[in-house]
Amino acid sequence: xxxxxxxxxxxxxxxxxxxxxxxxxxxxxxxxxxxxxxxxxxxxxxxxxxxxxxxxxxxxxxxxxxxxxxxxxxxxxxxxxxxxxxxxxxxxxxxxxxxxxxxxxxxxxxxxxxxxxxxxxxxxxxxxxxxxxxxxxxxxxxxxxxxxxxxxxxxxxxxxxxxxxxxxxxxxxxxxxxxxxxxxxxxxxxxxxxxxxxxxxxxxxxxxxxxxxxxxxxxxxxxxxxxxxxxxxxxxxxxxxxxxxxxxxxxxxxxxxxxxxxxxxxxxxxxxxxxxxxxxxxxxxxxxxxxxxxxxxxxxxxxxxxxxxxxxxxxxxxxxxxxxxxxxxxxxxxxxxxxxxxxxxxxxxxxxxxxxxxxxxxxxxxxxxxxxxxxxxxxxxxxxxxxxxxxxxxxxxxxxxxxxxxxxxxxxxxxxxxxxxxxxxxxxxxxxxxxxxxxxxxxxxxxxxxxxxxxxxxxxxxxxxxxxxxxxxxxxxxxxxxxxxxxxxxxxxxxxxxxxxxxxxxxxxxxxxxxxxxxxxxxxxxxxxxxxxxxxxxxxxxxxxxxxxxxxxxxxxxxxxxxxxxxxxxxxxxxxxxxxxxxxxxxxxxxxxxxxxxxxxxxxxxxxxxxxxxxxxxxxxxxxxxxxxxxxxxxxxxxxxxxxxxxxxxxxxxxxxxxxxxxxxxxxxxxxxxxxxxxxxxxxxxxxxxxxxxxxxxxxxxxxxxxxxxxxxxxxxxxxxxxxxxxxxxxxxxxxxxxxxxxxxxxxxxxxxxxxxxxxxxxxxxxxxxxxxxxxxxxxxxxxxxxxxxxxxxxxxxxxxxxxxxxxxxxxxxxxxxxxxxxxxxxxxxxxxxxxxxxxxxxxxxxxxxxxxxxxxxxxxxxxxxxxxxxxxxxxxxxxxxxxxxxxxx
Numbered sequence: 001x002x003x004x005x006x007x008x009x010x011x012x013x014x015x016x017x018x019x020x021x022x023x024x025x026x027x028x029x030x031x032x033x034x035x036x037x038x039x040x041x042x043x044x045x046x047x048x049x050x051x052x053x054x055x056x057x058x059x060x061x062x063x064x065x066x067x068x069x070x071x072x073x074x075x076x077x078x079x080x081x082x083x084x085x086x087x088x089x090x091x092x093x094x095x096x097x098x099x100x101x102x103x104x105x106x107x108x109x110x111x112x113x114x115x116x117x118x119x120x121x122x123x124x125x126x127x128x129x130x131x132x133x134x135x136x137x138x139x140x141x142x143x144x145x146x147x148x149x150x151x152x153x154x155x156x157x158x159x160x161x162x163x164x165x166x167x168x169x170x171x172x173x174x175x176x177x178x179x180x181x182x183x184x185x186x187x188x189x190x191x192x193x194x195x196x197x198x199x200x201x202x203x204x205x206x207x208x209x210x211x212x213x214x215x216x217x218x219x220x221x222x223x224x225x226x227x228x229x230x231x232x233x234x235x236x237x238x239x240x241x242x243x244x245x246x247x248x249x250x251x252x253x254x255x256x257x258x259x260x261x262x263x264x265x266x267x268x269x270x271x272x273x274x275x276x277x278x279x280x281x282x283x284x285x286x287x288x289x290x291x292x293x294x295x296x297x298x299x300x301x302x303x304x305x306x307x308x309x310x311x312x313x314x315x316x317x318x319x320x321x322x323x324x325x326x327x328x329x330x331x332x333x334x335x336x337x338x339x340x341x342x343x344x345x346x347x348x349x350x351x352x353x354x355x356x357x358x359x360x361x362x363x364x365x366x367x368x369x370x371x372x373x374x375x376x377x378x379x380x381x382x383x384x385x386x387x388x389x390x391x392x393x394x395x396x397x398x399x400x401x402x403x404x405x406x407x408x409x410x411x412x413x414x415x416x417x418x419x420x421x422x423x424x425x426x427x428x429x430x431x432x433x434x435x436x437x438x439x440x441x442x443x444x445x446x447x448x449x450x451x452x453x454x455x456x457x458x459x460x461x462x463x464x465x466x467x468x469x470x471x472x473x474x475x476x477x478x479x480x481x482x483x484x485x486x487x488x489x490x491x492x493x494x495x496x497x498x499x500x501x502x503x504x505x506x507x508x509x510x511x512x513x514x515x516x517x518x519x520x521x522x523x524x525x526x527x528x529x530x531x532x533x534x535x536x537x538x539x540x541x542x543x544x545x546x547x548x549x550x551x552x553x554x555x556x557x558x559x560x561x562x563x564x565x566x567x568x569x570x571x572x573x574x575x576x577x578x579x580x581x582x583x584x585x586x587x588x589x590x591x592x593x594x595x596x597x598x599x600x601x602x603x604x605x606x607x608x609x610x611x612x613x614x615x616x617x618x619x620x621x622x623x624x625x626x627x628x629x630x631x632x633x634x635x636x637x638x639x640x641x642x643x644x645x646x647x648x649x650x651x652x653x654x655x656x657x658x659x660x661x662x663x664x665x666x667x668x669x670x671x672x673x674x675x676x677x678x679x680x681x682x683x684x685x686x687x688x689x690x691x692x693x694x695x696x697x698x699x700x701x702x703x704x705x706x707x708x709x710x711x712x713x714x715x716x717x718x719x720x721x722x723x724x725x726x727x728x729x730x731x732x733x734x735x736x737x738x739x740x741x742x743x744x745x746x747x748x749x750x751x752x753x754x755x756x757x758x759x760x761x762x763x764x765x766x767x768x769x770x771x772x773x774x775x776x777x778x779x780x781x782x783x784x785x786x787x788x789x790x791x792x793x794x795x796x797x798x799x800x801x802x803x804x805x806x807x808x809x810x811x812x813x814x815x816x817x818x819x820x821x822x823x824x825x826x827x828x829x830x831x832x833x834x835x836x837x838x839x840x841x842x843x844x845x846x847x848x849x850x851x852x853x854x855x856x857x858x859x860x861x862x863x864x865x866x867x868x869x870x871x872x873x874x875x876x877x878x879x880x881x882x883x884x885x886x887x888x889x890x
Contacts (some may be wrong), residue, residue, distance in 0.1 A: 014719045037291065045812055046439055050128040050169050050184035053732040105143065105495050107828055108132075112189065113196035114446050117216045118516070119390050119455020119488065120228030121375060123256075123811065125191040125213065128516035133257035139294050139385075139452040140493055146257035147172045148316035149622050150277030151232075154331045155205055155405035156245040161328050163205050164390055166767050177321030191811070193217070195420065206239040207246070207359075216409070217449060218419045219515040222485060226390040226455055228374065229409040238359040246359055247331040250369050251352040252298050253316045253325075253838060254285040254343075263289065268313045268351045269339035271297075273403045280370075281308045281408040283351040288342075290411070294375035297402035301368040307356045309333040310334075313340035316350040321353065322404040333355050368413075369707050375644035378454075390486045395588040427839075434794060440801045441839060442467040444832050445511060446812045451830060452491035452499075452768040453543050454554070455519070459484045467529060475595040478525050481518075487526060488519040489554045493816060494828035501555040502527060503627035507775045508716075509582075509842060524583065524592075526555065527576060528599040540604070565682045570610055570618055571626040573603035574643040578711045581650040584657075585715045597658055603652055616673025617681070618644045620691065624766075628704075628754070631766040636681045637686035643726070645674050649724050651718055675724060687733040690755065690763075698765040703741045703752040704776050706733055706783050713786035714840055727787075734784055738792045742799070746820045751777040751799035753820075762820075773815040774800045776830025783836040786844065786873065797838065842867040 014675075112127040124133035131149040134142040147170065155163040169184040172343040185203040194217035200209040212233045214223040236246045242577050252630075254268060255261030267287045272281040277565040282299030300308040309332040314323050326333055333354045344351050355367040376397040378387050388397050388745040395401035427438055458479075467478055492501035500523060512520040577600045584593040610618035618641065620626070633640070648671045655664035690700040707768030711717040744760045751772045755763030763769040779802045803818065804810045814828035 006084050010154075015028060017304075039760070043862075045190040045197075047128045047190045047804055048399075048442060048811075050182075050187045050189060053718060060700050061552035069070055077079070077282055089500065091370065097816040100665045105141070107810075107813075108143070110145075110810075111812040113191040113193055114450040114812065115211065115215055115230035115253075115371065116373070116449055116451050117225045117227045117229070117391075118519075118741075119226055119486075122450045122453075123371070123373070123375060124232075124286075124450060125196070125882060127191070127623040127811070128184070129167055129189075130170070131252075133448060133450075134258075134284050134373055135234070135452060136294060136373060137255065138380050138454045139497055139499070140381070140474075140489060141452070142258045144254075144257040145170075146253050148251055149172055150251050151211065152178070152251070152327065153200075153202065153209060154247040154250040155202065155207060156247075156326050156331045157242065161331065163202060164324075164328055165211075169758060175319055175320035177324045178318035179324070191443060192424070194447050194449075195417075202626075205244075207244060207249075208237040208239070210235040210237075213272065213714075214413050214417060214420075215449070216333055216413075216416050218416060220517075221419070223394055224412065224416065224517070224520060225516070226394075227372075227405060227409065228389075228391060229370060229372045229405050230408050231413040232369045232371070233413070233751040234355075235364060236357070236359050236367065236371040237291075237364045237557070238307075238361065242359050243358050243360050245331055245356065246367070247327065247334070247354050247356040247367070248367050249352050249354040250298050250300070250371075251326055251350055252285060252371070253285050253350040254296065255348070260287075260289050262346050264345035264347065265342050265455075267340050267342040268349060270310055270312050270335065270473070271299075271403045273407045275407060276411075278411050279303075280403070280410055282311050282353045282370075282406060283312055284402055285349075285351055292375055292378050292457055293375055293399065293400045295399060297370070297372040297374070297406045298351060298353045299370045299372070299403075299406035299410070300353050301370075305357050305365070306367065307332065309335075309354045309356070311335045311339075311352045311354075313349050313351055315348070317348055324470065327354065340487070346718075368410055368551075370406045370409045371401050372409060374399060374402040374405060376401065378456075380393075380553055384553050384556065387454075388457040388884065390457060391485075391618060392458055409558060433842075434798065434800055435805030436801045436805075437794065437838075440797070440805070440835055443805075443812070444814060444835050445515075445829060447490070447508075447814075447828065447833055448511060448515075450494075450812070451828070452497065454487075454493065455500075456484060456487045474523060475529050475626060477591045477595050478529055481522055481525055481592075483519045485522045487555065488523050490830065492830050493826045494761075494813070496816075496829070500527070503571055503575060503830075504708045504831050505570070506579065506627075506776075507837075508572075508830045511833040511835075512835040513579075513583055514836050514840060517583070520579075520583055521587070521589060522578075522593055524596065528596055560826040568621060569625050570607075570620055570640040571643055572605045574647040576600070576603055577650055578643065579765070581654055582711060582715050584654075587728055593654065596660065599661075600651065600654065601663065604647065613667055616648075616670045617641050617677040622693075628768050630767075631755070631768045633691045634698075635679065638682055638690060638702055638705035639707060640683065641674075641678050642688070642705065643711075645671065645678060645713050645724050646717075648674060649712060649722065650715070653717060671724070679726070679729070683729060687736040688729075695755070697755075697763055697765045697769075699758055700769065701736060701740050701756045701758065703737050703756075703780055704773075705737070705755050706730060707779065710779055710783040710786070710837070714781065714837060714844075716844075718786070731787055731789075734787060734789055734792070737780065738784070738789070738796065742796050745772075746799075748795070749799050750803050750818075750820060752780055752796055768817070771819055771825070772800065772803075773817050773831065774804060775816070775829070778832060778835040779837055782834070784837060785841040790845075793838070800832075 010765045066402055072079045111126060112125050114122040114124045116122040121136035123131055130145045132145040151167045153165055153167060154161060155610050164179055166178050167182055169179060169182055171180045183203065188199045192196045194215040196213045213288050213328050214231045215555055216227050216229065218225050240245050253261065254266045263502060266286060268283055268285050270283050272487055275439065278301040280299050281302055282297055285296040287294050306540045311333045312335045313318065317415045334354060340349065355369060357365045357367055359365045365527050376389055376392045376399055378389060390647040391776060395404055424442060427433060489499040492498045492504050509520055530874050546689055580596045580600055594680030612619055612780060617636050620633040620634050620640055626640055648667050649668040652664050652671060655667065681692040687701055688705045689698055689704050709718060709730050712724060737752060740756045740760060742748055744756065745753040745762065752764050754771055754773060778797055781793040781797035784796065804814050813828040814832045815824045816831060817827035818824040
């Protein structure tokens with residue numbers, strides 16, 4: 001067995017050989033069958049032994065970046081200013097800080113695959129089997145393991161119980177009447193989002209359990225992907241020469257382990273639902289808080305040979321001996337009829353459901369259980385408006401949907417798995433793709449659901465004027481799009497609690513547009529038509545990100561970010577324009593392009609004010625005025641200048657498509673001037689300088705200097721007459737970055753440092769210049785792949801994956817940044833979703849990326865009969881069938 005060393009983590013270590021059957025790292029025990037069989041993902045998923053202790057953080061292996069660096073502010077007086085703001089916010093206003101440096105989220109290397117679909121809240125189940133991270137209230141997290149939330153197995157032979165064990169390595173102080181302390185060396189965990197597998201060998205019993213958890217996260221699905229449900233499929237393999245009766249008990253506390261669990265008034269009741277020949281039975285746990293009440297449903301599927309029993313209520317703070325003895329007696333649960341009484345203040349309650357079957361000698365059987373949570377009507381922290389979640393469109397908003405959700409999940413999970421298999425199989429079976437990449441590509445998608453994500457319905461009585469600023473030309477498809485697909489928002493990070501932070505979403509948006517393009521379109525409509533940001537446009541200011549604090553209304557109170565005045569940021573407008581054309585290129589959504597064209601024109605006209613010398617190239621203002629908000633940039637810059645030229649090129653292309661010759665000519669002229677200025681001021685013969693200021697660090701090698709080229713390549717605008725940056729210069733810059741920022745940093749094993757001096761020493765002029773940003777590294781790798789540097793791209797990205805998922809043990813909480821000396825910042829961050837741009841680059845190399853939409857010889861007509869659901873586009877097809885294979889040359 002792989003031993004835990006300093007700075008390592010046990011992902012991928014093998015089960016110890018107990019002499020029962022062959023094993024190797026990442027292989028599956030024989031006999032696992034059914035949809036999504038464990039073997040299909042075993043070699044590429046992350047894995048761990050539940051009994052493995054993990055790194056000892058008390059020895060200083062890993063530490064958080066100091067508070068002054070986390071706020072990204074160079075001013076020495078800022079900590080005092082922040083503390084005064086923090087005290088007012090938390091102690092006087094009694095609200096949460098959007099970045100709480102005083103009460104930072106503790107690092108726990110325990111997390112596994114989150115449960116649930118998109119926008120309905122998530123419950124994370126750790127790799128040891130614990131239920132340990134709860135995100136049910138919009139934008140808020142509760143970090144804590146609820147010890148009563150467990151699976152317990154009971155084995156009976158010849159009418160006698162021979163084995164009963166909680167499948168947990170814990171030894172808690174409560175429920176001491178239960179048999180705890182399962183030996184984790186007999187278990188193995190694998191995760192390949194949105195599924196996970198845990199294999200349990202039952203010592204001395206010759207019985208193997210495989211728990212497969214499935215959540216409905218399905219590309220291009222806008223119904224089932226919204227459901228707050230998860231299914232646990234227990235495959236039981238009996239290696240004995242006689243049958244064995246197997247019971248799986250699923251127990252859950254009423255609540256999330258927070259103080260509200262003891263607030264009183266919570267109660268449970270049994271339920272059974274039969275429809276279409278399917279019968280589901282279980283217990284409903286009604287959590288009756290004044291704000292955002294919800295119901296948990298623990299359920300099991302009744303079928304031939306399977307018996308479902310339940311216990312409506314028990315005390316999870318007691319010894320639990322009565323529950324244990326009840327199960328021990330006959331492998332089933334007995335319960336009084338009817339609902340439980342409501343809890344008194346200070347009390348907690350829990351419930352349990354048990355599924356039982358008989359497994360023949362040398363045979364196997366399946367038990368199916370489900371967990372659902374119904375919180376249909378939600379308030380954000382400010383409690384200004386009541387919102388309905390997306391799934392209420394299909395299951396109602398009265399708070400009584402938990403039984404129907406449970407039945408639907410148990411009846412449809414096999415269909416979900418077939419779709420998940422079809423989506424993932426082409427990647428998993430491609431032998432030319434490295435295993436780490438397959439794991440990273442799918443597992444980084446955890447943030448799509450567990451990023452504080454909300455997916456809300458637009459009110460039925462909403463009027464266009466409520467969405468749009470007064471006196472502004474209407475976005476004709478705004479209301480239809482939002483009505484059909486709802487509103488979508490996710491946090492910048494679990495510690496940086498701001499919604500739809502646009503400069504970061506720029507990187508993450510590839511996952512959204514490739515897998516759920518209609519949500520990307522919806523988000524873009526919200527960004528383009530926010531009344532407040534629209535008003536700023538009319539004042540010739542910037543298009544603004546939403547970026548509200550998670551405690552406020554995301555579509556009412558924009559911009560909780562206080563570190564800088566983002567009205568003078570140089571990258572936000574450009575990133576909007578780049579995404580508009582990228583989205584159109586991948587979806588061929590002509591009404592969207594037509595609606596966004598006036599907005600693009602307005603924000604680009606606003607951006608021209610930053611071209612102070614009229615040379616066709618914008619200049620930075622001598623402060624941190626872009627996504628690197630602690631890294632000062634002055635004058636022309638590789639990052640913002642490159643984004644500007646890419647946006648100008650896309651303006652020319654959009655004008656061509658829309659038949660707007662005047663605008664096309666205008667921006668063609670700007671592009672020619674800007675290209676010349678960019679090369680003259682920034683190209684040094686090997687790469688593009690950080691900026692043109694002539695400062696001590698202006699010649700630093702920025703890993704993100706080709707961000708504009710990245711988007712151009714993703715949209716097929718980087719070849720021939722469309723070329724913006726000379727191809728030879730792009731290749732030279734990427735080679736320099738690989739040599740200096742990648743191979744010259746940490747032995748080439750930790751990805752690319754943001755800034756490197758020409759002499760091979762990291763740029764330490766700011767906190768951010770000496771960091772590695774995982775999402776930027778994935779974008780850099782995609783750019784390398786686009787330019788034919790495939791091996792370099794994979795090597796660059798692999799360093800981040802190995803560092804985060806293996807060495808630092810940060811599975812399912814990928815941070816924004818880390819440094820060479822094991823310092824990290826901002827757990828569970830949005831930007832690493834940019835890994836999906838690598839997949840797009842790989843598909844482009846084999847000709848499976850979308851073709852450029854045909855230009856129009858005349859302006860696009862004002863009316864269209866195309867419905868919102870039409871034209872899924874090439875990416876939709878590729879997403880359903882699975883991404884393309886990598887060419888043989890790789």
